[in-house]
Amino acid sequence: MSQPQRVEHLSTDKGSVPVYATGVVEQPWDSYTATDHSVWSTLFRRQREVLLGRACAEFLASQDEMGMGEEMIPKFADLNDQLRAKTGWEVIGVEGLLPELTFFEHLANRRFPVTWWIRRPEQLDYLSEPDLFHDLFGHVPLLMNPVFADYMQAYGRGGVKAHGIGSEALAELTRLYWYTVEFGLINTDEGLRIYGAGIVSSSGESRYCLESPAPNRIGFDLLRVMRTRYRIDTFQKTYFVIDNFDQLFEATGPDFRPYYEQLGTQETIPAGNVLATDRVYQRGTGEGWSLDGDV
Numbered sequence: 001m002s003q004p005q006r007v008e009h010l011s012t013d014k015g016s017v018p019v020y021a022t023g024v025v026e027q028p029w030d031s032y033t034a035t036d037h038s039v040w041s042t043l044f045r046r047q048r049e050v051l052l053g054r055a056c057a058e059f060l061a062s063q064d065e066m067g068m069g070e071e072m073i074p075k076f077a078d079l080n081d082q083l084r085a086k087t088g089w090e091v092i093g094v095e096g097l098l099p100e101l102t103f104f105e106h107l108a109n110r111r112f113p114v115t116w117w118i119r120r121p122e123q124l125d126y127l128s129e130p131d132l133f134h135d136l137f138g139h140v141p142l143l144m145n146p147v148f149a150d151y152m153q154a155y156g157r158g159g160v161k162a163h164g165i166g167s168e169a170l171a172e173l174t175r176l177y178w179y180t181v182e183f184g185l186i187n188t189d190e191g192l193r194i195y196g197a198g199i200v201s202s203s204g205e206s207r208y209c210l211e212s213p214a215p216n217r218i219g220f221d222l223l224r225v226m227r228t229r230y231r232i233d234t235f236q237k238t239y240f241v242i243d244n245f246d247q248l249f250e251a252t253g254p255d256f257r258p259y260y261e262q263l264g265t266q267e268t269i270p271a272g273n274v275l276a277t278d279r280v281y282q283r284g285t286g287e288g289w290s291l292d293g294d295v
């Protein structure tokens with residue numbers, strides 16, 4: 001274990017440039033300042049309020065069950081007691097964004113990397129890289145759900161394989177992560193709910209993804225998702241809706257190699273397009289969309 005650093009993206013005149021970190025670090029809990037804890041409390045309180053009636057019940061219940069509260073930044077060791085007992089997952093501390101293969105290998109071994117440091121008060125609403133609030137508040141609760149926990153491990157194993165196959169396969173798999181783990185919606189008896197970490201850690205997108213008429217909301221279809229480009233600089237143009245976590249796990253059970261071969265012969269789909277074959281919950285108006293910038 002090394003002394004933890006705060007590895008942030010570089011801010012340049014061409015925008016933010018990712019900087020990668022690789023080490024696993026002990027959470028330096030005693031070094032958090034009163035400001036750090038207060039940023040956590042403010043964000044936690046605000047998001048819980050927004051997420052009542054918007055996030056799926058499993059997400060909110062898991063936060064409570066694992067003892068994630070608003071008073072102070074949780075200790076990884078305390079959360080790990082709950083996680084290990086429930087699904088065998090654990091949180092590990094990291095200094096910043098990990099290289100893809102390192103990230104996949106952690107997931108494949110049921111370790112979720114969490115950035116140890118939290119954003120500054122002036123970054124409450126947005127920062128370009130993942131921090132402790134995004135990783136811990138957003139990603140970790142659903143690792144208490146046995147089916148979602150298995151999906152995340154399967155994703156990690158798939159990532160290690162895709163990394164060995166090539167950059168196209170990796171791009172296709174990354175779209176799956178983006179539209180499920182980060183920006184996924186789930187259909188429930190009470191209506192559409194959020195489970196994606198990128199949404200639950202953003203107050204603006206938590207409202208937008210469910211209530212705005214602008215974006216498409218489309219039923220999850222694995223190969224369709226893996227062809228769909230996405231946005232990294234604005235809210236999503238399309239959200240994909242799963243029926244339940246079993247659907248996600250089952251869809252990703254088979255070996256992906258034939259999928260990659262099939263997808264290699266097909267064009268990617270722009271982020272905002274709706275296809276005739278889509279199961280459409282809502283066709284978006286497209287209001288406010290920028291025409292270029294899909295990645």
Ligand SMILES: [Fe+2]
Nearest residue numbers: 130182197198
């Ligand atoms: Fe994330």
